[in-house]
Amino acid sequence: MYEQIARNRRLSWLLMGVVVALFALVGYVFGLAWTGEQYGGLGLLGVFGVVAIAWSIIGYYTGDKMVLAVSGAHQVTHAEEPRLYNVVEEMTIAAGLGQPPAVYVVEDPALNAFATGRDPAHSAVAVTRGLLERLDREELQGVVAHEMSHIRNYDIRFATLVGILVGVIALVADFFLRSTFFGMGRRRGGDSGGGSAPIVLVALVLAIVAPLAAAAVQFAISRRREYLADASGVELTRNPLGLARALHEIAADPRQLGAANRATAHLYIENPLRRRRASGPLFATHPPVEERIAVLLQMAHAGPEALVSRESGGAAEGETSPGGGAP
Amino acid sequence: MTTLIIIVLVIIAVVVLALVAIYNSLVKRRNQVDNSWSQIDVQLRRRHDLIPNLVEAVKDYMEFEQETLTRVTEARAAAISAEDRGPEAQARAENMLSDALKSLFAVAENYPDLKANQNVMSLQEELTATENKISFARQFYNDSVLTYNNRIQTVPSNIVAGLFNFTTRQYFEAPETAREVPKVDLR
Numbered sequence: 196m197y198e199q200i201a202r203n204r205r206l207s208w209l210l211m212g213v214v215v216a217l218f219a220l221v222g223y224v225f226g227l228a229w230t231g232e233q234y235g236g237l238g239l240l241g242v243f244g245v246v247a248i249a250w251s252i253i254g255y256y257t258g259d260k261m262v263l264a265v266s267g268a269h270q271v272t273h274a275e276e277p278r279l280y281n282v283v284e285e286m287t288i289a290a291g292l293g294q295p296p297a298v299y300v301v302e303d304p305a306l307n308a309f310a311t312g313r314d315p316a317h318s319a320v321a322v323t324r325g326l327l328e329r330l331d332r333e334e335l336q337g338v339v340a341h342e343m344s345h346i347r348n349y350d351i352r353f354a355t356l357v358g359i360l361v362g363v364i365a366l367v368a369d370f371f372l373r374s375t376f377f378g379m380g381r382r383r384g385g386d387s388g389g390g391s392a393p394i395v396l397v398a399l400v401l402a403i404v405a406p407l408a409a410a411a412v413q414f415a416i417s418r419r420r421e422y423l424a425d426a427s428g429v430e431l432t433r434n435p436l437g438l439a440r441a442l443h444e445i446a447a448d449p450r451q452l453g454a455a456n457r458a459t460a461h462l463y464i465e466n467p468l469r470r471r472r473a474s475g476p477l478f479a480t481h482p483p484v485e486e487r488i489a490v491l492l493q494m495a496h497a498g499p500e501a502l503v504s505r506e507s508g509g510a511a512e513g514e515t516s517p518g519g520g521a522p
Numbered sequence: 523m524t525t526l527i528i529i530v531l532v533i534i535a536v537v538v539l540a541l542v543a544i545y546n547s548l549v550k551r552r553n554q555v556d557n558s559w560s561q562i563d564v565q566l567r568r569r570h571d572l573i574p575n576l577v578e579a580v581k582d583y584m585e586f587e588q589e590t591l592t593r594v595t596e597a598r599a600a601a602i603s604a605e606d607r608g609p610e611a612q613a614r615a616e617n618m619l620s621d622a623l624k625s626l627f628a629v630a631e632n633y634p635d636l637k638a639n640q641n642v643m644s645l646q647e648e649l650t651a652t653e654n655k656i657s658f659a660r661q662f663y664n665d666s667v668l669t670y671n672n673r674i675q676t677v678p679s680n681i682v683a684g685l686f687n688f689t690t691r692q693y694f695e696a697p698e699t700a701r702e703v704p705k706v707d708l709r
Contacts, residue, residue: 277644281651288561289658291554291666332650433661 196348196427203349207356211251214360218247228395254359255352259311259319262355262462266309267454268299268321276300279327282335283320286343289431296320296346300327305452306445309462310342311355318346325450330441337438340428341464348427350420354462362458418482421464425487429494436501439491443502446484544682551670555691558663559609562694565655566601566616572652573598573623576645580626583636590626597622609692616656617695623649660694667691 222243227236254261273280280298287295292315299321301307306326312318320342322335330338345351429435445465455467466481492501577591584591597619604615627646630636637643671690674683682688 277647277651281647281654285651285654285658288565288655289662291558291662336654431658 199348199423203353207255207349207353210353210356210360211255215244215247215251219244251356251360254356255313258355258359259313259317259351262309262311262358262459263299263319263321265454265456266301266321266459267303268301268319270319271298271300276327278332279322279335279339282332282339283343286336286339286431289340290343290347292343292347296343300324301452301454303453305450305467306330306448307452307455307467308338308342308464309459310345310351311462312346312351313355314349314352315346318351320346323452325448326445329444329448333432333434333437334441334444336432337428337434337441338464340431341424341438342428343431344424344427345420348423350424354420358458358462362456421481421487422490425491426494429491435491435494436497439488439495439497440502442484442488442491446488540678541682544679545686548670548673548679548683548686548688551666551673552688555663555666555670558659558666559694562656562659562663565652565659566605566612569619569649569652569656570598570602572645572649573619576626576642576649579639579642579645580630580636583633583639583642584629587626587629590622590629594619594622594626609694613695620653623653664693667693 219240222239222241223236225243226239227233229235229239271279276298279300283298284295294316296310296312296315296318297320299319301321301323303323304325305323306329308320308322308326310318310320320339322338326335326338345354425438428438432438442465452463452467455463460466460468461481463481465484488502492499495501573594577595581591597615601612601615601619604612630642673679674688674690
């Protein structure tokens with residue numbers, strides 16, 4: 196686990212460095228493409244570099260707030276959501292962390308959850324209303340334990356930075372892609388300066404490649420983390436079936452989470468965009484949920500029928516809504 | 523001659539540094555054990571505080587279950603008085619309290635009015651949560667004790683532990699029910 200923490204810290208720094216360098220490079224190319232002069236390139240390099248550094252710092256310190264705001268999550272107190280709050284506290288104790296993360300709810304009937312922050316002392320767990328209503332206590336515990344593992348091993352820092360920084364790369368690239376087309380049209384009408392066509396081409400290629408590369412990085416890193424968080428979550432609850440049943444329920448639910456986007460999808464316990472686009476294995480943010488469930492069932496030495504036996508087993512929990520149990 | 527002195531000095535320095543590092547890690551482990559023990563303590567006290575409220579809230583509904591209620595109250599008193607008698611005695615008393623509470627909630631199933639009472643429901647949630655927190659705190663405490671005791675009993679840290687009087691700690695034993703073999707469905 197300590198290696199995992201060190202690795203995430205290192206990766207966070209590396210990511211910020213790479214993003215600043217990439218930004219500076221993109222700035223140089225765009226500057227060159229726009230003005231056709233070396234100075235223009237260097238000027239934009241400086242501007243982009245400073246912007247990227249500032250954005251990294253802002254992302255590091257307030258990224259969690261941005262992610263929570265974008266996701267439409269609102270903080271809840273113990274009095275408002277006693278069960279969720281208690282489960283979060285239980286998992287904090289099991290993980291041996293000092294203070295519990297802030298607890299948020301996303302008012303959405305879809306089933307999902309995520310964690311964000313920069314370290315365990317500055318962290319938050321958010322779950323959707325649908326998850327709260329549909330999962331029993333054991334299942335909720337499994338989900339929260341999974342998120343607590345992300346918090347404990349600093350996945351949240353790296354993942355939040357990826358969301359903030361990669362999200363903005365895609366945004367900026369999109370912007371320049373549009374303005375380059377726009378600018379080309381304008382220049383053709385104004386003066387006859389032709390020579391910058393190849394550089395415009397380079398700018399175009401960059402604008403396409405930058406978000407793709409960023410997205411590929413984002414996807415490559417988060418899949419192994421999900422397996423790891425599943426396993427160390429079970430280490431906390433000592434109950435693989437809770438999480439297995441929760442994942443089963445989450446996967447069976449057809450509803451789409453409204454507030455998730457490409458920059459935040461990898462933060463969730465199960466890909467919230469799964470039905471929006473058919474993505475190949477290279478671009479999958481999460482391992483197939485069936486495989487995750489199979490691994491968990493193996494841990495419990497149980498067969499698939501263990502996934503549906505909760506109606507008979509968990510009668511004492513009492514909190515599950517009777518209406519929507521059919522998978 | 524001088525090279526020999528240098529070699530000896532280097533060896534001494536390395537040994538001292540290693541001793542310091544081992545000593546520090548032992549202290550860290552011991553602090554973690556103490557800290558996780560206090561975490562259990564906090565939750566046990568919280569449970570002791572919640573029980574009178576619960577007994578008060580269910581009393582009117584369960585007038586025919588005096589025996590169950592008395593058992594809970596007595597188990598609570600016994601648990602409180604066991605607080606200073608070390609982990610083993612305390613664990614035994616607390617486990618009896620857990621059992622008494624379990625049977626109270628089992629009996630409560632027979633009283634629909636009681637189950638519908640908002641106050642009782644929220645008390646039950648709090649007690650369930652506290653119960654879970656106790657067992658998770660115990661789990662973390664026992665894990666901490668395991669690593670700490672391993673350090674004390676294995677080479678080379680056992681030498682440092684012997685020199686500075688680090689002693690092994692007791693586990694907080696889980697109740698009998700938690701030790702049952704988990705149900706295995708053979709299909």
